[in-house]
Amino acid sequence: MKVLLHVCCGVCAAGSVEKLLPEGHRLTGYYFNPNIGPAEEYEKRLLAAKTIAGITDFPLIVPPYDPEKWIESTKNLSQEPEGGKRCEICFRLRLQATYDYMRSAGFDAFTTTLTIGSQKSTETINRVGSEIGGDKFLTRDFKKQGGSQRAAQLAKQYQIYRQNYCGCIYSMRKT
Numbered sequence: 001m002k003v004l005l006h007v008c009c010g011v012c013a014a015g016s017v018e019k020l021l022p023e024g025h026r027l028t029g030y031y032f033n034p035n036i037g038p039a040e041e042y043e044k045r046l047l048a049a050k051t052i053a054g055i056t057d058f059p060l061i062v063p064p065y066d067p068e069k070w071i072e073s074t075k076n077l078s079q080e081p082e083g084g085k086r087c088e089i090c091f092r093l094r095l096q097a098t099y100d101y102m103r104s105a106g107f108d109a110f111t112t113t114l115t116i117g118s119q120k121s122t123e124t125i126n127r128v129g130s131e132i133g134g135d136k137f138l139t140r141d142f143k144k145q146g147g148s149q150r151a152a153q154l155a156k157q158y159q160i161y162r163q164n165y166c167g168c169i170y171s172m173r174k175t
Contacts, residue, residue, distance in 0.1 A: 001024070001025050001027070001106045001109055002025075002026050002028070002106070002107045002108045002109075003020065003021065003025040003026065003027050003028070003107060003109050003110065003111060003138065004028055004030050004098060004101060004102040004105070004107040004109070004110040004111075005017070005027050005028065005029050005030065005058075005110070005111055005112070005113065006030050006032065006094060006095060006098040006110065006111070006112035006113065006114070007029040007030060007031045007049050007053075007060065007113050008033055008045075008094075008112070008113050008114055008117075009033075009045040009048055009049060009113070009163060009167075010045065010047075010048025010049045010050075010051055010052045010152075010155065010158075010160045010161065010166070011048065011151050011155040011160065011162050011163070012113035012114070012116045012117060012142075012150065012151055012175065013029060013049055013052045013056075013113050014052045014054070014055075014056070014151050014154035014155060014158065014160070015113075015116045015142055015147050015148070015150050015151025015154060016113040016115075016116055016140075016147075016151075017052065017056045017058065018056075018109075018150065018154070019140070019142055019147065020111075020140075021056070027058040027060055028058060028059045028060075028061060028107070029049065029053050029059065029060040029061065030060075030061050030063075030098050030101055031046060031049050031061065031062045031063075032063050032094055032098060032099075033045070033065075033094065033103075033167065034065065034066055034067045034068075034069060034070040034072045034093070034094075034099045035067070035074075035090050035093075035094070035167055035168045036168065037067060037167070037168060037169040037172070038046060038078070038165040038169070039065070041163070041167065041172075042065055044076045044161045044163070045161065045167070046062065047161065048160040048161040048162075049156075050159065051158065051160050052154075052158065054167055055158060055164050061101070063097070063101075070090065070092065070093060070168075073089050073090075073093055074086050074089055074090065074168070074170075077089065078170050080170075082119065082166060082171055083119065083120075086168075086170065087120075087124070087166075088124055088128060090168065091124065091125050091128045091129075092128050092132070094112070094114075095110075095112060095128055095129050095132050095133075095137075096127075096132055098112065099132045099133045099136070099137075102133075102136065107134050107153065108136075109133075109136050109137065109138050109154075109155075110129075110133060110136060110137060110138070111129070111137065111138035111139075111140055112125060112129065113142065115140055115141050115142045115143060116142035116148055116151050117143070117145050117148070117166075118143060118148040119166070122141045122143065126139045126140070126141070154159060
């Protein structure tokens, strides 16, 4: 199956790709992350994602970085706790863009690396993905069976950048 994989960062991509490839999927990454700030952080994560794409041999599509829509969508939720309403809006924005690209480019399905994050709600991510894409969304929990730990191990092995916050400016304030 031709699968478009929303990639949030290189660390998460490393662990997710390792689980998807044995399933026989032909993967293409989609690095759409207008939530990441500042721009220097976005670039560090993009470089890590490109590194993993090169190592694991999958193409990586990178639409233009434009955080304005994300900022507009979340500005009234700046005080929300990590994992709250702001995160669901963020997941929806990124997964909707991935789904739209999947449809326009002729992919069979889409999924996201987001579920490998130990602090991310797999239930929320999978619900949002399914609401957007129905059976075109591959429901996964990449953190299961030590997935988060394996992703960290691969990041260390490949010497790629490993971030210390979710990515948005609001989560950066808390670190």
